Amino acid sequence: MFDLFAKFRKTKIWDFDGGIHPPEMKDQTRLIPVRRPALPDYFLIPLQQHLGPEGELLVKQGDHVLKGQALTRGQNRTLPVHASTSGEITDIGYYPSTHPSAIPERCVCLKPDKLDQWCELSPLTDYHTYPAEQLIAHIHQAGIAGLGGAVFPTASKIQGAQGKVKTLIINGAECEPYITADDRLMQEYADELITGCEILRHILQPTEILIGIEDNKPEAIQSVKSALQRNGSSDIFVRVIPTKYPSGGAKQLTKILTGREVPHGGRSSDIGVLMQNVGTVFAIKRAVINGEPLIERIVTITGDAITNKGNVWARLGTPVSALLQQSGYQIQPTPMVIMGGPLMGFALPDLNVPVTKMTNCIIAPSATEIEPPEPEQACIRCSRCADACPCDLLPQQLYWFSRGKEHEKARSYNLFDCIECGSCAYVCPSNIPLVQYYRQEKAEIRELDEQAELARIAKIRFEAKQARLEKEKQARLQRHKQAETKPDAEDNNVIQAALERIRKQKSAENSDSTTQPVIKSINGDVLPDNSAVIAARQARKAQRQKEQAAQLAQQTKPETSEIAEQDPRKAALAAAIARAKAKKAQQKQTSQPETLIAPAETTPVTSAPINDERKAAVAAAIERAKARKQQHHQQQQASAKENHVELPAAKQTVEQSNIKPADKVPDESADARKAAVAEAIARVKARKAQQKALQLAASNEVKIGEE
Ligand code: SF4
Ligand code: SF4
Structure with missing residues (x-):
């Protein structure tokens, strides 16, 4: 009785609110076996085909690669992509992406060599003997992402749910119209699907495994049940659910099979449930048992514009145009090709975009099959949208908030659910x-959130910097405070050593006055008193200059006496010169103390006035001699006038014409000639005396400068 009740409970299914029943349109392809199209002329393999960043590129242009060879490196949530066939890398660049905007994305362009040669594979056939971590890493390196449309990295999803999973749900609902890829996979590859379930059970150790299939796929249901019987997997259950859109949604299928609801903002693993698409489970089997990475998937090619409808094994990177061409695509007057289903898919802006891991269907409808969209009108608040919503949202409110850019209100009304x-x-x-x-x-x-996150990080960095600067400032102040209150012993030693060096240097400079008294400098240092030394030096200089003046007087005295003997005017001139010299020597003597203090500086300044005074004195003496001579000459002329009237004119003529008096005035008196000769001799001697005086003065200046 208890087993019967448990069995009844496991077959029970629930329903979810909302949902719709659009035309299924699956009969066009659901009974046609999957086929393999010919290889295209080239592959465009996007480096990012999953939810996460692209991996590091491992190949370059011109490389020859084998089928299944990794083109990028996979780390963490970054999945690798692999070569879809063997051939040559002809280009690595940006090509239109499989996106409504066709925004360019980086792709590897691969030219097939038609050999389709596999690289070396590393299967883990006896998977029971491998730990879960190794199997998860193997699945990750195979580049497997959720093939139901989310393309979330499967290995990350499994790893995050390890130890939490009670119910493993295999999603075979495939509820969107037109699409039959999962249906055909379950019909034709049910055994491999069950093997994939066994691998996941080995990794996750769930309590139960449920395979949910809509009741519009009777062939698939029968195929899977047969495979379960063949494999003896009696603890894996097939749950047939009513056809209703969107029963294939993760939250909706979880509600249908378990009766539990995923909380807002949460994940199915929060309630002990992990869901995998049937295509993903099949890819896990191929990766673990066969060692094959994910390089192809089943794609439904349908629509009234296609003559050869059906499901194909499409290699990743195959251009959509190549698949359409091999399927008999008839170009329509208003061509439109949809990738995905009619409800969740999007129209392709470029038919050369490649098939990726998320491509499950390509619809090429005829002009009459899908009507063009009618013009948008104002909301009439009929609330039909709310009734149809499977997530218990208020679509009309979300619509108003979205139009009004009321982001916080839209968020609070669970837009992200x-x-x-x-x-x-x-x-x-x-x-x-x-x-x-x-x-x-x-x-x-999302963009505003990213900006807010960047601002938050910047604020944290700024505050951390301010705190660091403040900490350094406080530490600096503390050091200064300690230095003021408690001098460092090392600093004291340095200061004392510097003072000692200064004392030694000064004592060496004054080594000749060891007994001199000392004075105190401004800063309190004891320094020697040199005033006595300076006074003694000045006294010695004064004595030496006095002796030099006396010597000069002795040298000039004999000269003047000799001149006096020869001519009294010469003697008077020499005496005047001697007096001038003596006077200058006396002046020098009186000015000695000043020059002794700083001879090098004062001598050049005082020498010029001394020379000028000497010259002035000599000039005055010469003028006086000339005056006396002129007076004497006038007296002679006066006496001669009395005796000979023409004498002044003749004398004047001789003086002015510079002609020899003997030629012009042969009868001139002897006194006049003597006077002229004496005058010439006096001029010569005065010039000599002047030169001597200048030489003596110069020698005195040199000596003073040397002192
Ligand atoms: S948005 Fe919702 S309430 Fe408004 S007209 Fe459409 S279905 Fe009706
Ligand atoms: S609001 Fe979102 S979940 Fe709800 S019916 Fe519309 S598209 Fe679907």
Whole structure:
């Protein structure tokens, strides 16, 4: 009875609020076996095909790579991408991305060599013998991401849920119209799907494993159940759920299979649930058992513009145009190709974009298959959108907040719980593209959050810097305070040594006056008193100059006496010169104390006036001699006038014409000739005396300067 009740409980399913029932449109492809198209002429392999940053590039242009060879390095949440076939790297650059904007992204351009040769693979066939960590790392290096559309790194998702998972849900709902990729995979590869479930059970050790499949896939349900029986996996259960959009959503399927709801802002692992898409589980099996990285996936190619509809094994990086061409694509008058389903997909702006890990369907509808969008009208507050929302949101409120840029209100109304299923827009009678408003609002809020985070980090850094500067300032002040109150012994030693050096230097300078008295300097140092030495030096200089003056007087005295004997006028001139010299010597003597103090500085200044005075004295003596001579000559002329009237004219003519008197005046008196000769001799002697006086004065100046 108890087992029967438990079995009944495990088959029970729940329902979620909201949801819609659009036309399924799956019959076009769900019964057509998956096929393998021919390799395209080139592959464009995007370096980032998952939720996270791109990996470090491992190849360069011109390299030859093998099928399955890693093109980028995978670390942490960065997944590697692999070569989809063997061939040559012809380019690494930016190409249109698989995105509504077709914004360029970095891709590796690979030209196939048509050999399709695998690189060396490293399978972990006997996975039971490997620890969970090693298997998770192996899955990570295989580049596996969630193939249900989220492309979240699978290894990170498994690692984060380790030890928390009670229920492992394998998502085979595939609820969106047109898409049958998972349906065909379950029909054709059910055994490998069950092996993948066994690998996950070995890693996560869950209590139960549930495979949820919508009831519009009877072939897939039967195939999986048969595989479970063949593999003896009696503890893995298939749960058939009603067809309703979006039952394939993670939160919705969790609610349907377990009756539990994921809290707002939380994850399914918070309630002990981990969900994996059937395509992802199949890729895990290929990676662990076969050692193959993720280089291909099943893609549904459908729509009335396609003549050869069905599912294909599309290599990652295959241009969409190549798949359409091999599927018999008929170009329409208003061409439109949709990647993904009609509710959550987007129209491709460029058909040369590549297939990526998130590509599950390509729809090429005819002109009549999908009507063009009708013009948007005003909201009539009918609340149909709220009734259809599977996440219990208020879409019309979110619409108003998004239009009004009221970010905080949109956030408080749980905008980020919106799974962008499009149910609200599907039922809106005003044709409002609600999902587009929500996507735009989410992007703006994320950008503002990033800016706020950057500002917060900058503020933390600024405050940390201020705190560091303040700490350094306080430490500096503390050091100064300690230095003032308690001098350092080392500093004292340095100061004392410097003072000692100064004392020794000064004592060496005054070594000749060891017994001199001392005086105190301004700073209190004891210094020797040199005033006595200076006075003694000045006295010695004064004595030496006195002796020099006396010697000069003796030298000039004999000369003047000789001149006096020859001619009294010469003697008078020599005496005048001697007096001038003596007077100058006396003046020098009286000015000696000043020059002794700083002879080198005062001598050049005082020498010029001394020379001028000497010259003036000599000139005055000459003038006086000339005056006397003129007076004497006038007396002679007066006496001669009395005897001979023509004498002055003849004398005047001789003096002015410089002609020999003997030629002109042969009868001139003997006194006049004697006077002229004496005058010439006096001029010569005066000049000599003047030169001697100048030489003597110069020698005195040199001696004074040397002293
Ligand atoms: S369904 Fe459209 S018209 Fe109706 S309330 Fe929602 S947004 Fe407004
Ligand atoms: S798109 Fe968002 S708001 Fe609209 S029904 Fe889906 S979950 Fe609700």
